[in-house]
Structures are given as C-alpha cells and as structure tokens.
Amino acid sequence: MFTGIITALGTITQSSGQDHIHARITCPFDPDTIAMGASIACSGVCLTVVDKGGVAGDAWFAVDISGETIARTVAGRWAAGTVLNLEPALKLGDELGGHIVTGHVDGVGTIVGLCPAGDSTRVGIAAPADLAPYIAEKGSITVDGISLTVNDIADQADGTCHFALNIIPHTGKVTNAGEWAVGQQVNLEIDVLARYLKRMQALKG
Incomplete structure (x- = not known):
C-alpha cells in the first residue's frame, strides 16, 4: 500500500x-x-x-x-x-499523509487545461467514461502516483468527465507535475472505496 x-x-x-x-x-x-x-x-x-x-x-x-x-x-x-x-511502500506505523493508494492504475486521463491560481496551478483532466462515476468533488484521486483532491467536476455528454485540481508550488517541485502540459496523458487511480463501489454496482448489473 x-x-x-x-x-x-x-x-x-x-x-x-x-x-x-x-x-x-x-x-x-x-x-x-x-x-x-x-x-x-x-x-x-x-x-x-x-x-x-x-x-x-x-x-x-x-x-x-x-x-x-x-x-x-x-x-x-x-x-x-x-x-x-x-x-x-507504506510501512506499519508510517504517517498516512495522503490517502490509501494501491498502486493499481484504473485508467488513463488527459490534461486538458492548465492555468495559474495564485501561486498554484489549476489543472483540468479528462477522465474516461468508465471512471467518471467514481470521481467526486472533494474526493481523493491519484494522478501519476500523487495523492490529490478533486476541486470540481463537470460531466460531459459522452459519459466522460473533466475534473479540476490544484498543484501547489511544493508539489510542482518534488514531482513531475511541474512539467505537465496540455495534451499529456497521466495514470489515474480512483479512491479505493470507489473501486469497491464500482465492483458492487457491476455485480448488481
């Protein structure tokens, strides 16, 4: 984990x-x-x-x-x-500073927007339709391994969604997020609780 x-x-x-x-x-x-x-x-x-x-x-x-x-x-x-x-990997007793991440990628997203937000950068990411129902405002998501919080979300007519998040200066310096560009693809992992919800809904048909 x-x-x-x-x-x-x-x-x-x-x-x-x-x-x-x-x-x-x-x-x-x-x-x-x-x-x-x-x-x-x-x-x-x-x-x-x-x-x-x-x-x-x-x-x-x-x-x-x-x-x-x-x-x-x-x-x-x-x-x-x-x-x-x-x-x-997390060791027993380590501080859980982000959220529980499994390291199992659920899908690939595409960066669709970047703009300044004070000292931070606001990033817009398009997520595929099969992940869209499991991305929620103020929920956690892992983008290229980084634990981030979804600021807002906009559902699209084709079933996909666009969600926005902020990259603070520290995160931009210590991760590859500082080099992200529009059109670039990123690995997405939905929150583990949403993953189980997805499975339960699939079993219900």
Missing part, C-alpha cells in the same frame, strides 16, 4: 522489451534500504524490485513491467529518459 506522497523523482535509464519490459530506474535512495522484492510505486504503478545497485544518493533499481501493466498505463511511459514519481 502507498499514500500518494511522492518521496523522490527517478529516471528510466534502460528499457528493453515490448510485450514485457525490463527497466532500470535511477533514484536518490540508499540501495541498502531497498529490499529485493520490495514494492515501489512508479508514477502510480506498484512495481517489484528485481535488482538494485549504486550508492546512497545515486542508486538504481530494476523492475519488470508486465503486458497487463503496459496496457493499462500511459503509452510510452516506460521508455528510457522518462521521469517517474517514486514512493516506497
């Missing part, structure tokens, strides 16, 4: 494969604190450490990315040179 509070940025330096990708990601962690088999959320995707190396402050870890993960996340996200938001 994760909280959506990003602790570092990482960069994919090596990436090989198509249907199944093996990637190496550089990070400022201490490799001695990264356990083999540990889970690290990479821009919202829970991945397992299969190798590691480097030194404290200049480490790297390797992950395998399955076809299912590739299909559900932003196209091209696993190419060399991509900057990722990183968060190690």
